Amino acid sequence: KTEKKPSGYIPPAPGGSSADVKDSLGNSDIMEVVLANKGALRKCVEQQQAKDPGTTGTLKMKWTIQTSGRTSGVSVASEEFKGTPIAGCVGSLIKGMQFPKHKKQGDPITFPFKF
Secondary structure, eight states: OOOOOOTTOOOOOTTSOGGGSBSSOOHHHHHHHHHHTHHHHHHHHHHHHHHSTTOOSEEEEEEEEOTTSOEEEEEEOOGGGTTSHHHHHHHHHHHHOOOOOBSSOOOOEEEEEEO
């Protein structure tokens, strides 16, 4: 006798069920991912300071986190840093960041990077 499998059954994704997906991301979720990239962010600061020693300030970056956890619409929100090595470096890091999946699309965030 062969067992009949229920039709339409979809096995849960590895690592948990869809019940584990949050409704929306909180500030702590965003901070966790950004802090996990601290080493790479520090390299961006070093590159900037190698080209322009003594550069300090707050680089504000703006982006949207999709429900998939991927980022989109990454841009520089600080006029004084547009076109600088640090803005390009941090921008490409943000494009590669993976945030937790969530159900509700949030508004774009503006995040300050102090250096």
